[in-house]
Amino acid sequence: MAESKPAGGLLWQKEGVAVDARIQAFLAGEDVVLDRQLLAYDIRASRAHAEGLCRVGILTADELQALCAELDRLSEEVADGRFVLDERFEDGHSAIEARLIEVLGDTGRKIHTGRSRNDQVLVASRLWLRDQLATLGAQCAAVASVALRRAGEEMQLPLPGYTHLQRAMVSSAGMWWAGWAESFIDDAELAAASARWLDANPLGSASGFGVNLPLDRDFTTERLGFSRLQVSATYAQLSRGKFELQALSALSQALLDLRRLAWDLSLFLSAEYGFCRLPNQYTTGSSLMPNKRNPDLVELLRASYGVVAGARGEIESLLSLPSGYHRDLQFSKAPLLRAFGHGLSALDLLPALLDALQWQPEAMRAAIDEGMYATDRAMQLARDGVPFREAYQRAAKPVEGESRSPEGSLAERSSPGGAACPLLDRLQARLAALG
Structure with a gap:
């Protein structure tokens, strides 16, 4: 039986409640490894959240400055590999908060006000x-x-x-x-x-369910470059x-x-x-x-x-x-x-x-054989006034002495999108519009 012990650093841990190490390992799963790909985005969002908290009076200007400076420092360390998420943390969220508390004390403890994981x-x-x-x-x-x-x-x-x-x-x-x-x-x-x-x-x-704070969600929407607020x-x-x-x-x-x-x-x-x-x-x-x-x-x-x-x-x-x-x-x-x-x-x-x-x-x-010209023959007969179903029957039989080439077939493929009328300029315009 694995030892039950306090799960130090867990954001949700309550005093006096022990957590079985095996259970905690199952709960955390792959999050520490997976969150390495998301950590830079989490830091960026945390910075915007801190700026929003300052706008509603939860943080002072000095506290905001300290938080933003430390978040920027952490972001740089993540980018150049000096900080890597590992088993010390439950996930990326806990790593960010732990860093802020370690460096800034009570100011770091304010970062999670008004938000949930x-x-x-x-x-x-x-x-x-x-x-x-x-x-x-x-x-x-x-x-x-x-x-x-x-x-x-x-x-x-x-x-x-x-x-x-x-x-x-x-x-x-x-x-x-x-x-x-x-x-x-x-x-x-x-x-x-x-x-x-x-x-x-x-x-x-x-x-x-929202929180009991007048959070400026339109501000964080603009700050993070979103085109709209997810209202509800x-x-x-x-x-x-x-x-x-x-x-x-x-x-x-x-x-x-x-x-x-x-x-x-x-x-x-x-x-x-x-x-x-x-x-x-x-x-x-x-x-x-x-x-x-x-x-x-x-x-x-x-x-x-x-x-x-x-x-x-x-x-x-x-x-x-x-x-x-x-x-x-x-x-x-x-x-x-x-x-x-x-x-x-x-x-x-x-x-x-x-x-x-x-x-x-x-x-x-x-690999191009005579039978592959049959549809061309049918279309030619139809152009000459032969009803298509009759042309279809007649075209199935090769015409003796008839000479066709792949290039000639392609040159006559005049319907839009065919080889003689590919309309590639329209595709080029769509591709250019993608920026």
Whole structure:
């Protein structure tokens, strides 16, 4: 049986109550390690809270100055690695408060007036999520930029088009690139829209019921750069998990597109297709077979969506709760941090990989067979006045002596979005608008 002993430094500890070390370890979980990613945001929010307390008379100007100076010093130590959260602390919140009390005594003991760890973790994670979504948007825009440039350069480079993994119509490398460019532009816009949606300040909602102080929550909203106040103290607590899921939804859309793109590359890189190659730094050798170069990076990029999907499942399963705060929600932190850490790392590799992709035009052309011109023949007959259903039947049979080329097929693909009318300028305008 582990020894029960006072849990020194716990923010909630009451005199005379012992805490079993095993229970405390379970309660704290991974928080000390996880909060290393959130600590800088927690410090920033603590500074804004202190400034707000001064505005309502809880802190004097001198006390505020001392608190802000120490918070700034702690922030610098965190940034350069001189201060690292470790097992001395229950979590990041307790580390900040312990530091302020150690240095400033009773002034440090005032910092938690009017707030709870509930709104403290909400505001830190909200600030963190806002930055993560900004990074997501920038990464998606970077992918779209490479794809759009290559779409313009390779619009007339023939590539077989597939449906059901069966040869369908003549397509082009440029059309393939344009599809991914627009996909990732949409993903970047979704990241920005999600960031706007969750850009609401929960600080000052305390444990979900407000406090007996006229806190200037509009001040902290402006001070922390939020676009609006999360008005209802009750809703601030209800939004935990909900806002995280929306951020993960934006991330998952980008990772879904990454998964499908990686699937294309997995096929195109195979000897059976042979449509493209990657430089050796993007592949690995076999431990047994000297002849092998494996697209391991592409395959792991393809699998990365599973990390995000798993995180969403974990958080969704936690939200079967009544209103108010419940400790269950502590378990939302690890999957959220894990999903963004892995997902953004995967996306960060993609622009350079796509830029390095080398097409193999001879193999691409060799895979285009006569049957892939059938739709072109049907459209030509329809233009000549033949009812489409009749044209469809006639086009299924090759015309003796007819000569068609992939380039000719692409040159006639005049519908908007086709190879002869790709409207890449519209995509470029959307990409530029992302800033």
